Amino acid sequence: MLRAAVVGFGRMGMTHFSILNNHPEVQFVAVCDCSSFVLKNVGKYMGLAGFKDYHKMIDEMDLDLVIIATPVRLHFEVVKYAVRSNLHVFVEKPFCLDAQQGSEIVDIVKGKNLVNQVGYVLRFNDVFREVKRLLKEGLLGDLLSFRIEMFGPIILKETSGWRSKKGEGGGCLRDFASHSIDLVNYLLGQPEQVLGTVFKKIYSKDVEDAVYSTFLYKNGLVGHLQVNWSDPSCRKPTYRVEVLGRKGKIVADCHSCKLFLKSAPVDGEFTSGWSMRYITDLAEPVRFYVRGNEFTQQLDYFIDCILNGKHGDMCSFADGLATDLIIEKLIKNSTERHQ
Numbered sequence: 418m419l420r421a422a423v424v425g426f427g428r429m430g431m432t433h434f435s436i437l438n439n440h441p442e443v444q445f446v447a448v449c450d451c452s453s454f455v456l457k458n459v460g461k462y463m464g465l466a467g468f469k470d471y472h473k474m475i476d477e478m479d480l481d482l483v484i485i486a487t488p489v490r491l492h493f494e495v496v497k498y499a500v501r502s503n504l505h506v507f508v509e510k511p512f513c514l515d516a517q518q519g520s521e522i523v524d525i526v527k528g529k530n531l532v533n534q535v536g537y538v539l540r541f542n543d544v545f546r547e548v549k550r551l552l553k554e555g556l557l558g559d560l561l562s563f564r565i566e567m568f569g570p571i572i573l574k575e576t577s578g579w580r581s582k583k584g585e586g587g588g589c590l591r592d593f594a595s596h597s598i599d600l601v602n603y604l605l606g607q608p609e610q611v612l613g614t615v616f617k618k619i620y621s622k623d624v625e626d627a628v629y630s631t632f633l634y635k636n637g638l639v640g641h642l643q644v645n646w647s648d649p650s651c652r653k654p655t656y657r658v659e660v661l662g663r664k665g666k667i668v669a670d671c672h673s674c675k676l677f678l679k680s681a682p683v684d685g686e687f688t689s690g691w692s693m694r695y696i697t698d699l700a701e702p703v704r705f706y707v708r709g710n711e712f713t714q715q716l717d718y719f720i721d722c723i724l725n726g727k728h729g730d731m732c733s734f735a736d737g738l739a740t741d742l743i744i745e746k747l748i749k750n751s752t753e754r755h756q
Contacts, residue, residue, distance in 0.1 A: 419481040419723060422447040424471050424495055426455050429509050429536070430486035432707060436716050437484070439705040442724060449474045471495055475502050482532075482723060485509065488579060489586025493518040496734075500525050505532040507719050511595045512737030514586055516745050519738040532722040532729050534715070535737030537599040539656065539671075541711040541718065543699040548658060548669050549604055556682060557662025563605060563640040567597045569654035571646035572620050581621050588624030590616065590744060594644040597656070598747075599732075599740040601632065601640065604658070607739055608632035608640065614750040619647040630747055671709075672696050 419442055423430045426448050437443045447466040448459045456467030468474035475483070475498060482505040485495050493513050499506045500522065512535050513519040526533050539545055551557070571593060572580065579585040580592060601608070610633040616625035627645040634640075646654075660667045665678040673695045681689045703713040715732070722729035 418444040421445050421482050422480050423484045424449040425487035426450040433484045436707050436713050447474050447478045489514050505723050507534045509536045511591050512741050516741040519741050523734050523738050533734040534719045535732050537732045538711045538715050539596055539600050540603050540732050541714040544669050544674050544696050547674055547699050558664035560638050560662045563660040565597050566657040567644040568648040568651050569646050570649055570651050573649055575620050583624055589626050589646045590628050593646040594628045597644055598743050602739050609635050611746045611750050614747045616751050
């Protein structure tokens with residue numbers, strides 16, 4: 418059994434705990450949180466050791482792995498201490514507030530036999546994995562353009578919580594758009610340049626509620642990012658990916674994928690014209706369902722890599738750093754536009 422602990426027992430910490438607490442190879446032994454109420458009740462009802470100091474928890478509990486779901490500003494110090502203590506680490510997104518901090522951690526884990534993963538859950542969505550496969554097989558030919566959109570009803574009035582504070586990792590860019598930026602990196606690679614970046618405030622005063630930008634690539638590919646977390650027309654976050662190539666087009670969201678091809682490929686998997694695949698055509702049942710198959714798949718992948726001695730190549734710290742670097746490019750480009 419792998420001995421596990423959670424640092425940060427809020428919404429995402431509880432989500433990850435509930436999924437892995439049902440894993441046959443994982444045993445949770447401790448929780449670290451700043452809330453005395455939380456610690457009292459995890460001890461009383463779950464039989465877990467409670468800590469307010471993550472250093473003390475890591476030093477005393479003989480852990481194999483730690484799940485880190487603290488506010489983003491704390492990621493750097495907690496992750497650094499965990500990996501220096503030779504623990505496998507799963508940390509919520511975004512990786513770090515400062516890409517230089519993320520780079521330091523990536524350097525620390527080099528040469529260590531530690532599984533490291535950032536919680537960009539869209540990489541584990543079955544539809545987007547299918548999109549990745551189709552792009553990798555070159556069905557669209559040379560890629561010309563793409564558009565990635567993300568909308569949600571997250572902020573629909575002025576708020577004073579952590580999402581309204583830049584120093585806590587709040588704002589649409591880091592808390593929301595980072596998913597879309599990572600999806601760009603996963604599906605299409607890192608852009609060479611970002612242009613025309615606009616951060617728009619709708620309800621918030623200190624942070625942005627919408628992000629718009631254009632991505633340019635060395636091979637001529639151009640893409641557009643459009644993200645808004647203050648869209649009341651959505652019941653929950655929605656994603657849309659559209660990729661155009663010389664031989665066809667892909668249009669996908671979390672639930673379905675449409676593929677248009679000018680000519681049918683020789684292997685006969687698709688015909689010319691439009692083909693449709695739904696997530697029910699692609700997804701396999703998961704061990705334990707919470708919020709979506711991808712949430713279980715990302716954590717089971719993390720545990721599988723630990724058990725089988727694999728480093729893991731799906732959303733490593735290096736991948737998280739790559740997304741942080743694009744975030745910093747967007748910030749710089751937006752700032753330059755207003756100088």
